[in-house]
Amino acid sequence: MAGSADLLATWEAGLGEAPAGRALLLHRTARPDLDAAALPRLPVGERESDLFALRRALFGERMQVRLGCTACGEDMEFDLDAGEFAENLAGHGSAAPGRGAGNCATSHDGPAEARRPIAALPAERLVRVSEGGWEVEFRLPGVADLTAAARAADPRGALIARCLVSAEYAGEVRPADALPAPVQHRIAEAVEAADPGADVTLNVACPECGQATRAELDIASYLWTELDAWARDVLLDVHLLATAYGWSEPEILALSPLRRRYYLELCADV
Known part of the structure; x- marks a missing residue:
C-alpha cells in the first residue's frame, strides 16, 4: 500500500x-x-x-x-x-x-490490449463466438481500445477491428468489417458476460x-x-504542525494519522 x-x-x-x-x-x-x-x-x-x-x-x-x-x-x-x-x-x-x-x-462496452498473437493472451481475456457459420475470437477491450475507438467515425466498428483476434466463415479467414450484425451482437453479449x-x-x-x-x-x-479531499486535509495538517513544531513535511508524513491528530489537538489546546 x-x-x-x-x-x-x-x-x-x-x-x-x-x-x-x-x-x-x-x-x-x-x-x-x-x-x-x-x-x-x-x-x-x-x-x-x-x-x-x-x-x-x-x-x-x-x-x-x-x-x-x-x-x-x-x-x-x-x-x-x-x-x-x-x-x-x-x-x-x-x-x-x-x-x-x-x-x-452491470453492463459492458469496454476496452483491451494491443493486437497480439492469440497464444500470448490469457484465456480469460478472450471470448469465442459461434454464430451462423462464423467462428470468432475476440479479446476483452481495455481502456486504450475504448479511447481510440471513441475518436473514430464509427466507434463500434473501430472497437471490433482493434479487438478482433480471428474471424472465420465457412473455413475462410474474414476481416472485421465483414462481420454481420447478428455476429457483432453476439460478440457484445459475450464480452458483457465475460467482463461484467x-x-x-x-x-x-x-x-x-x-x-x-x-x-x-x-x-x-x-x-x-x-x-483530493484527503490530500488537502493532510497538507493543512502539515502546515499547522510545521508552524507549531518546525518539523519538515517528510517528518510529519512519517507520523501515523493517530499521532498526527494527537499533536494537532495539543496545538489547539495551547
Whole structure:
C-alpha cells in the first residue's frame, strides 16, 4: 500500500490531468506490480476491480453516494458497501446497493490490449463466438481500445477491428468489417458476460416519488474526489504542525494519522 508521501505525489500529478489521466494514475497506485504501459490494456472490469480494492484500502468499506432523482429532482443519499459491491461484481456481474438504494446492474462496452498473437493472451481475456457459420475470437477491450475507438467515425466498428483476434466463415479467414450484425451482437453479449464489472450502473428508487433513476458509478471519479479531499486535509495538517513544531513535511508524513491528530489537538489546546 502506498504511503502518504506517495499518495500526495499521485494527487499532485493528477491535478493537471483530465479524468482519463487521473484514472490511470490511480490504477498505477492500485497495481504497482504491473508496468504502467500494460495498465490501459487490461480489461475494463479488471481495472474497476483494482480501483475498488484501492478505495477500500484507503478509505474503508462504506461509500456515500448522492444522486438527483431524474423524475422529481429530489436529492437521494445512500450508502454502498464497497467490499460487498466489488465481490458481487466479480462473482456474478451485479451489485447490491446499500441503504436507500434500489438495485444495481452491470453492463459492458469496454476496452483491451494491443493486437497480439492469440497464444500470448490469457484465456480469460478472450471470448469465442459461434454464430451462423462464423467462428470468432475476440479479446476483452481495455481502456486504450475504448479511447481510440471513441475518436473514430464509427466507434463500434473501430472497437471490433482493434479487438478482433480471428474471424472465420465457412473455413475462410474474414476481416472485421465483414462481420454481420447478428455476429457483432453476439460478440457484445459475450464480452458483457465475460467482463461484467466493466460498466456499473445504479438503479435507485426515489423515496419521494418512487421512480427509478439510473446512473453510472464511476469509481475512478469517485475515488479521485476522495483523494483530493484527503490530500488537502493532510497538507493543512502539515502546515499547522510545521508552524507549531518546525518539523519538515517528510517528518510529519512519517507520523501515523493517530499521532498526527494527537499533536494537532495539543496545538489547539495551547
